Amino acid sequence: MLEILLSILILLGGFFTLVGSLGLFKLPDFYMRLHGPTKASTLGVGAVLVASAIHFSVKTGGISLHEVLVTLFLFITAPVSAHLMAKAALHIKVRQEKRTLNKSDQEE
Amino acid sequence: MRSKFFPHPFLTLALWIIWLLLNNTVSAGHMILGALLAIFIPWFTAGFWEERVSVRRPWLMVKFFASVLWQIIIANIEVARLILMPSDRLRPGFVEIPLDLTSPLAISILANTISLTPGTVTCDLSQDQKSLLIHALHIDDAQSTIDEIKQLFEKPLKEIFN
Numbered sequence: 199m200l201e202i203l204l205s206i207l208i209l210l211g212g213f214f215t216l217v218g219s220l221g222l223f224k225l226p227d228f229y230m231r232l233h234g235p236t237k238a239s240t241l242g243v244g245a246v247l248v249a250s251a252i253h254f255s256v257k258t259g260g261i262s263l264h265e266v267l268v269t270l271f272l273f274i275t276a277p278v279s280a281h282l283m284a285k286a287a288l289h290i291k292v293r294q295e296k297r298t299l300n301k302s303d304q305e306e
Numbered sequence: 307m308r309s310k311f312f313p314h315p316f317l318t319l320a321l322w323i324i325w326l327l328l329n330n331t332v333s334a335g336h337m338i339l340g341a342l343l344a345i346f347i348p349w350f351t352a353g354f355w356e357e358r359v360s361v362r363r364p365w366l367m368v369k370f371f372a373s374v375l376w377q378i379i380i381a382n383i384e385v386a387r388l389i390l391m392p393s394d395r396l397r398p399g400f401v402e403i404p405l406d407l408t409s410p411l412a413i414s415i416l417a418n419t420i421s422l423t424p425g426t427v428t429c430d431l432s433q434d435q436k437s438l439l440i441h442a443l444h445i446d447d448a449q450s451t452i453d454e455i456k457q458l459f460e461k462p463l464k465e466i467f468n
Contacts, residue, residue: 214382221389230398233425233443234389240422241382260330267327277421277428284429284441298398 200256207249214242227295228287236280243272314348321347363466370462374419377458381423388425388444399445400429403438403452406460410435412467419459426455 221234247265254262325340326332388396407413417428417438425443432439445451 214386217386217389221385225389225393225396227398229427229429229441230393230396230443232427232441233385236421236427237381237385237425240378244378262330263327264330267324270324273422274418277418280421280427281417281429284427288429288439295398298400 200252204249204253207245207252211242211245211249214245215239216242218242227298228292229284229294229298232280232284232287236276240272240276244269314352317348318344366462366466370466373458373462374422377423381425385425385443396444397446398441398443399448400439400441401445401448401451402432403440403455405435405437406456406464407467408435409467412463413438416459416463420455423459426451 218234218237218239222231225231225234247268251262251265322340322344325343326336329336329340405413405416407416413431413435417431420426420428420438420440427441428438429441430439431437440455442451
């Protein structure tokens with residue numbers, strides 16, 4: 199029973215991570231590609247970490263909470279790096295997809 | 307007295323919990339060592355934290371984080387769907403969100419939350435700190451995107467920090 203639950207969590211994690219990478223591969227411009235890895239991977243990594251926490255808690259009999267920290271650090275750092283990349287891209291005026299709404303290649 | 311030895315009670319608590327989690331233990335020795343670190347680190351770094359963090363209602367904070375976690379799960383499913391559908395149907399765009407928040411901490415939490423949820427990334431904060439520029443992966447209606455963010459994230463943050 200437990201193993202089924204763990205497998206489901208790991209598969210879910212794998213699926214979302216895969217979709218994130220797929221986004222990185224097929225989306226047309228830099229800003230859109232930014233969404234793939236920053237989002238889809240939070241839930242992907244999250245699901246794998248929950249599986250890890252459950253597995254090691256049961257296996258060792260104690261509670262394993264390292265995973266909570268990994269999640270915490272990931273959630274703190276992911277938006278910051280995404281923000282910095284987006285800001286840098288705006289600054290050097292990276293090409294934006296033609297159909298982008300309110301294009302921001304304004305002269306500053 | 308209190309503010310001299312505990313300039314940032316929340317930071318102290320957070321550091322202590324993180325120390326225990328890092329060591330994955332609740333043994334007495336680590337609790338004491340962690341407590342010492344948690345007291346001295348905020349003490350030594352107090353000079354860098356000009357502004358005192360004041361959280362009016364800690365309980366609302368917990369509720370806010372729970373709702374953000376839920377939003378992140380929904381965001382992931384939504385973004386997965388957007389990525390899997392043919393990408394020429396996507397309508398990406400930039401939106402400017404006017405801010406009602408004033409405290410820098412509240413603004414940065416809002417910006418981070420936006421980056422973590424439904425296909426949106428915070429790109430820039432305007433010079434006067436009055437609006438955030440965000441990029442969204444897919445926009446049906448710019449105004450409804452703005453309203454949604456203001457309603458879901460900014461309103462609770464306003465209640466917590468103001």
